[in-house]
Amino acid sequence: MKKLLKLFLLFLFVFIVYQSFLFIRGYSSSADDVKYEVNTETLPTELHPIVAEKVEILKEKTAEKGITILITDDYRSFEEQDKLYDKGRKAPGKVVTYLMGGESYHNFGLAVDxxxxxxNGNVIWDTEYDGNGNGQSDWFEVAExxxxxxxxxxxxxxxxKDYPHLQMDFGLTINDLQTGKRPKYPG
Known part of the structure; x- marks a missing residue:
């Protein structure tokens, strides 16, 4: 009987710890705390509107400092991500990403490079370049x-270190996004 009671108490303890973990991770039922919605049927096909809006503001603010940026990549499908992943592995070229399709915030419209x-129109990835001549790296000014x-x-x-990469995760992990959670759209 004591053995059965000990087993029950152990089970109860594990259950409470597990429920506490879920609560801490943000699985509470409070509607006020939910900043996402669950949508397992569709994947985004473009940048999230808030991310797109912030990118335009970023372009404006950097231009005010004499820095012109070019967005070289934004939303990326799972298939496009897999092709990038294959570079340096199954396809010629150097490795450019360590993430397969579905593992990048680009795949959910939440990241840009x-x-x-x-x-003169040339595009550079020089993190030390100071084109506006203020003694600071343009790249790091953009990041700030x-x-x-x-x-x-x-x-x-x-x-x-992925210096060209900017993302907004809205408090969601890749696992959250893979299981259908999405940042809410404005409106």
């Missing part, structure tokens, strides 16, 4: 403005 565009607008910058990552 940028580069600097010179007056982007962060002020709510973007996370891949250059801040502790492991792999």
């Amino acid at each position: 940028f580069a600097l565009q010179l007056e 403005i982007a962060k002020e607008l709510g973007f996370q910058w891949g250059g801040d990552w502790t492991g792999f």
